[in-house]
Amino acid sequence: MARGKLILIEGLDRTGKSTQTEKLVKSLGDNALLVKFPERSTQIGGLIDQYLTNPEFLLPDQAIHLLFSANRWEIAESMKRSLLKGQHVVMDRYVYSGVAYSAAKDTKGMDLNWCLQPDKGLLKPDLTLFLTNSDSELRQGFGEERYECTDFQDKVRGQFAAIFDTLEDPDYKSKHIKFLDTTHKTIEEVHQLVRAVTSDYIQGHADVNEFIYF
Incomplete structure (x- = not known):
């Protein structure tokens, strides 16, 4: 049995990630599982949720970073089992x-x-779709959790660029990471783009069963 594909949708806040992951999973049907990070239902996820939503709950930056990584490790094996059963994650x-x-x-x-x-050894996505949007309207109206402010999001954008330019292997980047500009596109138009790129990847790599690791 061919294993499922590990598909990631990334980007800044308010670029439509959550909407598009949910629509993609729905379009893939029963053969797909949605995982949102942080996974707040676990014990470690509960601490992260408290940190993100309660400004009085303080932790050193290093500690919360390690908690986020630990949260990914918490469910790494369950994701791998799903993939081995042929389910897309x-x-x-x-x-x-x-x-x-x-x-x-x-x-x-x-x-x-x-x-x-701390993430060395985790499964690497088979396909990463990084959503970008230059529409200034999407830079308005952030929520109330930590990190949801324009100044910090601008810093995050710079770090994303640095990751892909300096940390990521060029060969992996060219084959497994796609940058999708969603500017001036409707939710449905973005979904069709995401769905097309994902379908092409799944069909073109149906026989690839080896995992990739960070």
Whole structure:
């Protein structure tokens, strides 16, 4: 049996990631599983949720970074089992977000390489769709959680660019990462684009069963 594909949708806040992951999973049918990071239903995820929603709950930047990584490790094996059963796993955020958001804090010692180390050994996505949008309207109206403000999001955008330019292997980047400009596109237009790229990848790599690791 061919294994399922690990598909990641990434990007800044308010670029439509959650909407598109949900629509993609629905379009893939019963053969797809949605995973959102952080996964807040676990014990570690509960701590992360408290940190993100309660401004009085303080943790060192290094500690919360390691908690985010631990949260990914918590469900790494269950995701792998699903993939081995032939089920596609679609993720809303993953390692790239964890590294970019932590590095954007400019905390001494927390550079991109340091931030990536705790995730070494995790499964690497077969396909990453990075959503970009230059429409200024999407830069308005952030929520109330930590990190949801324009100035910080601008720093995160720079860190995402640095990750793909300096940390990612060029061969992997060219084959497994697609940048999708969603500017001036409707939700349905973006979905059709996401669906087409995903379908092409799944069909073109149906016989690839080896896993890739960070």
